[in-house]
Amino acid sequence: MGKTLIEKIISAKSGKDVSPGEIVDVFVDARAARDFGGANVVKNMQGNGLKPEDTTKTFFTFDCNPGGSDQNYAANQHFCRRFAREHGIEVFDVNRGIGTHLAIDDGLIKPGGVFVSTDSHANIMGAIAAFGQGMGDVDIAAAFAKGKVWFKVPKSLQIKLIGKPGPNAHPKDVVLAMARKLGANGLLGYAAEVTGDYVDTLNLAGRITIASMGTEMGATILFFLPNEKILEELGIKNIDISTIKPDKDAVYDTTIEIDIDGLEPLAAKPGHPEDATEVKGLQSVKIDSAFIGSCTNGRFEDLEVVAKLLSGKKIAPGVMLKIVPSTRKVWQQCL
Secondary structure (H helix, E strand, O other), X not given: OEOOHHHHHHHHHHOOOOOOOOEEEEEOOEEEEEOOEHHHHHHHHHHOOOOOOOHHHEEEEOOOOOOOOOHHHHHHHHHHHHHHHHHOOEEEOOOOEOHHHHHHHOOOOOOOOEEEEOOOOHHHHHHHOOEEXXXXXXXXXXXXXXXXXXXXXXXXXXXXXXOOOOOOOOHHHHHHHHHHHHOOOOOOOEEEEEEOHHHHHOOHHHHHHHHOXXXXXXXXXXXXXXXXXXXXXXXXXXXXXXXXXXXXXXOOOOEEEEEOOOOOOEEEOOOOOOOEEEHXXXXXXXXXXXXEEHHHHOOHHHHHHHHHHHOOOOOOOOOEEEEEOOEHHHHHHHO
16 A cells, blocks of 8 residues: 555654554654743753753754743743753754744755654644654653654645636635635644645745645645755755655545635635635725734745835834744845
């Protein structure tokens, strides 16, 4: 019987031929703790007399409170920095950017790899066909100390995107359309492989946007299989993607088709990402603040779109606009 993408990754990283529902210990290629939860990871290790199993695969990524404006946050960051210095662990500090993006851009994780973090959206790694998961501080401490954690092999399904979005629609509109179709729990417990002609046109930024919102549909992860253009963007050479490519006879629970042909720009109503509606129906709605960037839309290509939209215009009086590039490198590129 053929294997899906997630089954191939977990089989390779556990050394076992796995099937959905099995629980296995999985080797973790990169283990990260943020400033949110990082101090508890360290305390769990120190309290149990543990040390990092491999410091070259262990990282801290500070991105929750860059200013350290809260005393507890500042103290937690300092606590982690001291532990990192003691053990020779690399710290991606507050001036670097979002940890999951840095893991991709700095090559901490590659297609077919496994990444865990105290970040609940670590499944963004599906954008490059790596398995990423957010975990609690006790589990991350175990990953730090042992280099592996247990996973229950999730079921797989396919999502086929049918058609081509309208000229003003972007990957964020596509993922909102997916959420509108699937609902908040439509992918609960599934590793979903996203396919279709549209996928081949997506650059890395677009794949990151869609993969980062898998959590909002309950997905364990959303996978995109890299093509040559994506591997070039990642700067990856000499990698055999066929080792993780799903087999032709792979077994999926189901296949879901989502029509995105002619899709127009969408907006999610407050509090419910799946409650999306056409932007053109909201033009009379006044807003007090706007936020652009961060995990889902903070890449250079995203901000380039924003710059074009805002060119020659001014922010309305009384409206606060915040723009947050995903990493310092993106910020410098924008400048």
